[in-house]
Amino acid sequence: MISSEMLKTAEAAVVARVTPRDVNRVIDEGILPAAFSSAENGRRVWVTACSLISFYYESATRLTSEERISAIRWAEPRLSAWKTLALESLIAKDWTLHHDFLTIDLAPFFRKTVDGLAELEAARDMVTSSPDILGGTPVISGTRIPVYDIAASIAAGHSVEELLEAFPALDERRIGLAKVYAEANPLRGRPRPQRELPAGARIIRDRRVARRRQPA
Structure with missing residues (x-):
């Protein structure tokens, strides 16, 4: 360049x-x-x-x-x-x-x-978009994994290790580049809260905490 x-x-x-x-x-x-x-x-x-x-x-x-x-x-x-x-x-x-x-x-x-x-440039090369795949949603090349879902999961606090277990097709490098791509190409409008891993992810563990009762 x-x-x-x-x-x-x-x-x-x-x-x-x-x-x-x-x-x-x-x-x-x-x-x-x-x-x-x-x-x-x-x-x-x-x-x-x-x-x-x-x-x-x-x-x-x-x-x-x-x-x-x-x-x-x-x-x-x-x-x-x-x-x-x-x-x-x-x-x-x-x-x-x-x-x-x-x-x-x-x-x-x-x-x-x-x-x-x-x-x-590596992040750009990693992402593809085709009408035949999820209606043109940008995905990580060679997969059907939306790049913005991975970036949102990172922003929500999910660790790289969790994402690697949930998405065996990815590696640490591609997860990092997904974050780069999303930051360089922010979605318009208010982002949707990403409290859970994207659809298709495997749940590794599920920890539930009892809600405290408010004093009367």
């Missing part, structure tokens, strides 16, 4: 390891240069912007807001000049900023972006 290709807000949040709210904040407050985002077809940001977003939040305990924004402004013309390069090629560049007594190296954040993007 070239450095100027665009990601949806939720996708950028997954790659930068922040929340969608964090991504929207750096755009709305002008922390991220305007050239790195677009409002066409929904809000989107350059894939390299994920590196700057990650840097801004991860370095908050060590650098002031002014120092972080200054580093982002320093990186802006360099990224604009190299926007046709592949993301991996940017890692070989020198991303060290020297200012008086302060030295900042942005290279680790570009490496994290490459890793985060690889996870996102």
Whole structure:
């Protein structure tokens, strides 16, 4: 992927390891240069912007807001000049900023972006959708297991071990990628509470607790 290709807000949040709210904040407050985002077809940001977003939040305990924004402004013309390069090629560049007594190296954040993007692309490749399978519901490739059901089960507190026992066709890697996919492609509307494992799962154990009576 070239450095100027665009990601949806939720996708950028997954790659930068922040929340969608964090991504929207750096755009709305002008922390991220305007050239790195677009409002066409929904809000989107350059894939390299994920590196700057990650840097801004991860370095908050060590650098002031002014120092972080200054580093982002320093990186802006360099990224604009190299926007046709592949993301991996940017890692070989020198991303060290020297200012008086302060030295900042942005290279680790570009490496994290490459890793985060690889996870996102793996999650995309793992999910398929066909009218012939559950009416087009996105499922994990090679199965009839809805990807959002797995993600909802994780959010509800079910462990990876429980899901592995309930769905022998899955492995830990695919369960993790299901969570990545759901975060990058959130369902519209209020999510349905997932108090139980999805239909088709095998119950491993069933523990019931007696309800306490309220005092009269």
